[in-house]
Amino acid sequence: MRASAALAALCCLALPAAAQPSVSAALDRAVVGVDQYFYLTVTAQGTRVSEPELPVAPDLVIEENAQGHRRSMQVQIINGRVTQTVTNEWTYEATFSSVGKKEIPPVKVQIDGKDYLTPKLGIEVVAQSAIRSQPQQRPGTRQPSAQNQTPPTEMGLDDLVYLECEIDRNQVYQGEPLLLTVRFGSYWAPGVMVRGAQGNSISLPSIEGCYEGDIHRDERYIERDGQTYSETAFSRAIVATRSGDLVVPSVSWQGRVTAPTRFGPSSANVEKYTDTLTLHVKPLPDAPGNFSGAVGRFSFQTSIEPGPVVQGAPKKFTVLVAGEGNADSVAKPDFPDLDWCHVTEPEIQVNQLEGPLQFEKSFVYTLTPSESARHTIPSIEFCFFSPELGNYKTLKSNPVEVTVKEGSESGDLVVVGGTRSEQSGVLEVLGDDIAPIETRHRGLSKPPLPLAADVVFTGVPPMAFAACALLLRHRRRLEEDTGYARTRRARSRSMKRLRKVAGSADPAEELYKALTGYLGDKLNMQDAGLTSNDVSKVMSSEGFPEALRDGYAKILRACERHRYAGDTLNAHEVQALTEAAAKAMDDLDDALAEQRRARA
Amino acid sequence: MMTALLFVTALGASEAMQQAFENANTAYQAEQFQDAARQYQEIVNAGVADPVVFYNLGNARFRMGELGPAVANYERALQLAPRMRGARDNLRYAIAATSNRLARPLRDSWREALLFWDDSLTLTETRWGGIVLWVAFWAVLLARYLRRDKRLTYAAVLLFLAAAALITSTYAKQFPMQLAVASGDSVAVRTGTSDDDTLRFELKPGDRVRVQDTRPGWLQVSTVNGDRGWAREEGLILVGPPYTAPRAPETP
Numbered sequence: 053m054r055a056s057a058a059l060a061a062l063c064c065l066a067l068p069a070a071a072q073p074s075v076s077a078a079l080d081r082a083v084v085g086v087d088q089y090f091y092l093t094v095t096a097q098g099t100r101v102s103e104p105e106l107p108v109a110p111d112l113v114i115e116e117n118a119q120g121h122r123r124s125m126q127v128q129i130i131n132g133r134v135t136q137t138v139t140n141e142w143t144y145e146a147t148f149s150s151v152g153k154k155e156i157p158p159v160k161v162q163i164d165g166k167d168y169l170t171p172k173l174g175i176e177v178v179a180q181s182a183i184r185s186q187p188q189q190r191p192g193t194r195q196p197s198a199q200n201q202t203p204p205t206e207m208g209l210d211d212l213v214y215l216e217c218e219i220d221r222n223q224v225y226q227g228e229p230l231l232l233t234v235r236f237g238s239y240w241a242p243g244v245m246v247r248g249a250q251g252n253s254i255s256l257p258s259i260e261g262c263y264e265g266d267i268h269r270d271e272r273y274i275e276r277d278g279q280t281y282s283e284t285a286f287s288r289a290i291v292a293t294r295s296g297d298l299v300v301p302s303v304s305w306q307g308r309v310t311a312p313t314r315f316g317p318s319s320a321n322v323e324k325y326t327d328t329l330t331l332h333v334k335p336l337p338d339a340p341g342n343f344s345g346a347v348g349r350f351s352f353q354t355s356i357e358p359g360p361v362v363q364g365a366p367k368k369f370t371v372l373v374a375g376e377g378n379a380d381s382v383a384k385p386d387f388p389d390l391d392w393c394h395v396t397e398p399e400i401q402v403n404q405l406e407g408p409l410q411f412e413k414s415f416v417y418t419l420t421p422s423e424s425a426r427h428t429i430p431s432i433e434f435c436f437f438s439p440e441l442g443n444y445k446t447l448k449s450n451p452v453e454v455t456v457k458e459g460s461e462s463g464d465l466v467v468v469g470g471t472r473s474e475q476s477g478v479l480e481v482l483g484d485d486i487a488p489i490e491t492r493h494r495g496l497s498k499p500p501l502p503l504a505a506d507v508v509f510t511g512v513p514p515m516a517f518a519a520c521a522l523l524l525r526h527r528r529r530l531e532e533d534t535g536y537a538r539t540r541r542a543r544s545r546s547m548k549r550l551r552k553v554a555g556s557a558d559p560a561e562e563l564y565k566a567l568t569g570y571l572g573d574k575l576n577m578q579d580a581g582l583t584s585n586d587v588s589k590v591m592s593s594e595g596f597p598e599a600l601r602d603g604y605a606k607i608l609r610a611c612e613r614h615r616y617a618g619d620t621l622n623a624h625e626v627q628a629l630t631e632a633a634a635k636a637m638d639d640l641d642d643a644l645a646e647q648r649r650a651r652a
Numbered sequence: 653m654m655t656a657l658l659f660v661t662a663l664g665a666s667e668a669m670q671q672a673f674e675n676a677n678t679a680y681q682a683e684q685f686q687d688a689a690r691q692y693q694e695i696v697n698a699g700v701a702d703p704v705v706f707y708n709l710g711n712a713r714f715r716m717g718e719l720g721p722a723v724a725n726y727e728r729a730l731q732l733a734p735r736m737r738g739a740r741d742n743l744r745y746a747i748a749a750t751s752n753r754l755a756r757p758l759r760d761s762w763r764e765a766l767l768f769w770d771d772s773l774t775l776t777e778t779r780w781g782g783i784v785l786w787v788a789f790w791a792v793l794l795a796r797y798l799r800r801d802k803r804l805t806y807a808a809v810l811l812f813l814a815a816a817a818l819i820t821s822t823y824a825k826q827f828p829m830q831l832a833v834a835s836g837d838s839v840a841v842r843t844g845t846s847d848d849d850t851l852r853f854e855l856k857p858g859d860r861v862r863v864q865d866t867r868p869g870w871l872q873v874s875t876v877n878g879d880r881g882w883a884r885e886e887g888l889i890l891v892g893p894p895y896t897a898p899r900a901p902e903t904p
Contacts, residue, residue, distance in 0.1 A: 357877060359877055360758070362755060362758060362876055363755075364755040365876040366752070366753065366877070367877065368877075420753075457758075485745075486711060486714055486741070486742040486745050487711075487737075487738040487741050487742050488738075489677060489680050489681075489708040489711050489712075490704045490707060490708060490738065491674075491677045493673065493702075493704045496666070496669050496670065496673060496695065496700045496702045496704075503826060506819075506822065506823075509783045509786070510783075510786060510819065513786055513787045513790035513791075514790060516790065517790040517793060517794055520794050521794065524797065524798065
C-alpha cells in the first residue's frame with residue numbers, strides 16, 4: 053500500500069504540469085497601405101488549443117487559411133517539477149480596404165476548453181500612394197537571406213547602425229519644393245537587435261520658414277561596404293516660403309544595439325547625430341498677372357467626359373495639372389465665362405504619385421448646357437514658375453468643340469449645377485413651390501388596352517378587306533361569267549324545280565327538266581332537247597363514273613317512259629323519283645368535286 | 653342579367669375609387685400627406701393607372717420629403733399624359749431639388765430618329781389615330797379595288813405611312829424605355845452584381861436612370877452621361893409600365 057502511494061506520488065511529480073494558458077496577437081507593422089497585405093500573428097500557450105476564431109471588422113479581410121502554423125513544446129524541470137509549455141503560433145494574411153486608424157477586434161482562442169481573447173490591435177491604413185515607395189511584396193517574402201555570420205570583429209556596436217540626413221538640392225527658388233530624406237539603417241544578421249528609444253520612428257527636423265509635407269516611409273534592404281543593412285528612409289517635401297539661407301537642424305537617434313560576439317551577446321547604448329545643412333532660397337522674379345502660384349515642373353491638360361453632350365445633362369470638364377511641386381500652391385485655373393451653359397465651382401482632387409513631390413491635381417467643373425448647338429470651350433491658361441528656365445511659363449489647353457444635343461426635356465429645361473442660392477439669383481426658372489394637386493377629376497382610367505387588343509384592331513381591317521374583295525369578285529363573276537353564274541346557281545334552280553314536281557300537272561316533265569337543267573348548268577351546256585342517251589354520252593365524255601351515268605340515265609328514261617306513254621305518276625312514284633333525282637344531283641356534285649381535286 | 657350585374661359591380665367599384673380619390677385629396681389639403689399618399693397608392697394598387705392620381709401621389713410624396721417616389725410618380729403621370737403641365741412643372745421642381753440633378757436618359761437612337769414627333773401624344777391618341785388611319789387605308793384600298801384611280805393609290809400610300817408611324821409610336825409607348833428612379837439615400841452603382849465589386853458611382857434620391865439589364869436582385873443602369881453599372885434593386889423604383897407600387901424608403 054505504501055509502495056503504491058509512493059509510486060503514485062512519483063508519477064504525479066513526473067507528470068509535467070501545464071503552463072498557465074495565455075494568448076496574444078501581434079501585427080507585423082503599424083502602418084499599411086489600402087489593400088496591402090500585413091501579417092496578423094496569434095500566439096496561444098496551452099495543452100489543447102483550438103484554431104483561433106478570426107475577428108470580423110468593416111473593410112477588414114483576413115485570409116481564412118493561416119499562412120503558417122508553428123507548434124513548439126518546451127519542457128522545464130525546476131526543483132524536480134516538470135513544466136511543459138506548448139506554444140501555437142498562427143500567421144494570417146490580412147488587408148484593409150479603406151483608409152484610417154483601424155482596430156482589429158480581439159481574436160478568440162479556446163485553450164483547454166476555455167475561451168481566451170487577445171487584446172485589440174490598432175493599425176493605421178494609409179492611401180497606397182503614400183506608401184508606394186515601400187516594398188510591395190508580402191511581408192516575409194521580401195527579406196534577403198540574412199548574413200549567416202556575426203558582424204565582422206572590426207565593426208563596433210556603434211557601426212551596426214547609421215543615420216543620414218540629406219536634401220536633394222542646396223539652392224532652390226522660393227516656393228520650389230525639395231526633398232528632405234533621413235535614412236536610418238541597421239546591420240542585418242541573426243541576433244543583431246536594434247531598439248530605438250522612440251521605437252521604429254525618427255523625428256524629422258522642423259525647418260523654420262518652410263512648408264512641410266507629409267512624411268513618407270520607405271523600408272528596404274541595401275548593401276553598404278559589402279554588408280547588408282535594413283534601411284528605413286523617412287522623406288518629406290519641404291517648400292521654402294521665404295528667401296534667404298535656411299538651416300536644416302541636426303537629426304538624432306538614441307537606442308540600444310545588441311549583437312552576437314564570440315563571447316556571447318554584447319549590447320550597448322548608441323547615439324547618432326547628423327550634420328546641420330544649409331539651404332539657399334532665391335526669391336522669385338516679378339510675377340505676371342496670370343501666375344497661378346505654382347513653382348516646379350508641370351504638365352497641363354483638359355478633357356471633357358466622353359459620351360454625348362445633352363442639353364440639361366451635367367457633363368464633367370476636367371483640368372488636370374500634373375508634375376513635381378507643391379500641390380497646395382496650384383490654384384484653380386480661370387474658367388472662361390460661357391453663356392450657353394452653367395458652370396459650377398470645381399471639385400478639387402489631389403493624387404499623390406510616386407514620391408512626396410509627384411502629384412496630380414484635378415479641377416472638375418460640372419457644365420450644364422442650356423442651348424443645343426455647336427459650341428466651343430475656349431482654351432484655358434496655366435502659368436507657373438519653372439526653376440529650370442528661371443522664369444515663368446504659360447501652358448494653354450486646346451479649345452474644345454462641343455455639340456450639344458437637344459435634351460428630352462428641352463421645353464422645360466432646368467438649368468442645374470451650382471448652389472440653390474446661386475440658381476435663384478442667376479438662373480431663376482422655377483416657381484416657389486410645386487403646383488397643387490388636381491381635385492376635379494371624374495372617371496379614373498384603367499391601364500391602357502393590352503397588346504392583344506392592338507393585334508385584333510390591326511388584324512380586323514385586312515381580314516374585312518379580304519372578305520369584301522372576295523365578295524365583290526364573286527358578284528362580278530356572276531355578272532360577267534355565264535358558266536360561273538350557271539354553275540353557282542344550278543343547285544338552287546334545280547332544287548326549286550324538284551320542289552315543284554309533286555304539285556305539277558306533269559311531274560315526269562318537271563323532273564326531267566330539273567335533272568337535265570342541273571347537268572346543263574353544271575357543265576355550262578345547252579340543256580333543252582337532251583335525251584337520256586345524250587346525257588349518257590355527255591357524262592361518258594366528261595369521265596363521270598359509270599354508276600352515276602347509269603343512275604342518271606335510268607331516272608331520265610323512267611321520266612321519258614311516262615311522258616311518251618301519257619300516263620300519270622302516282623304519288624309514291626313521284627316521291628321515289630324525286631329522291632333518286634336529288635341523290636343523283638348530289639352524286640354529280642361529288643363527282644365534279646372529285647374531278648376538280650384530281651385536276652388540282 | 654349577368655351583364656347587368658357585372659355593369660352594376662363595375663359601376664360600384666368605380667364609385668368607390670372616386671370616393672377614395674376624393675378622400676385622398678381631402679387628406680392632402682389637410683396637410684396629412686402620409687395619409688393622402690397611402691390612399692392614392694391604394695387606388696394605384698387597385699389597378700387604376702390615371703395620370704392625375706400619379707400626379708397627386710407625386711405631390712404627396714414630395715411633401716413627405718421623398719424625392720425618389722415623387723419623381724417616379726411624376727414620370728408615370730407624364731408617361732400617361734405627356735402634356736400635363738402640372739406634372740412637368742413639378743417634375744422640374746423635384747429634379748432641381750435632387751443632389752445630382754441628372755437629366756432623363758435619352759431614348760434609343762432609332763426612337764429618337766423615327767419618333768421625334770410623338771413626345772406630346774398620349775398612348776390612347778396614337779393608338780386610336782393609328783387604328784383610324786389603318787382602317788381608312790384598307791377602305792381606300794378597297795375603293796381602289798373597285799375603281800382603279802391613281803389618286804386612290806396615292807391616298808392609300810399616304811394613309812399606310814401615317815398609320816405605320818402611329819402604330820410604331822403606339823408600340824414604342826407600350827414598351828417605353830425602362831426608367832428607374834433612385835430612392836435610397838445613396839444607391840451604390842458597382843461594376844458587377846456583388847457588394848464586393850468596385851463602386852463606380854452613387855445615385856442620389858430622384859436620379860433617373862435607364863434600366864438595361866436585370867439579374868436577381870440587381871439592375872444594370874445607365875445615366876444620361878453614359879455612366880453604367882449594377883445597382884441593388886431595392887434602391888430603385890421602376891417607373892413602369894406596369895405601374896407597380898413604389899417601395900417606401902427604408903426608415904432607420
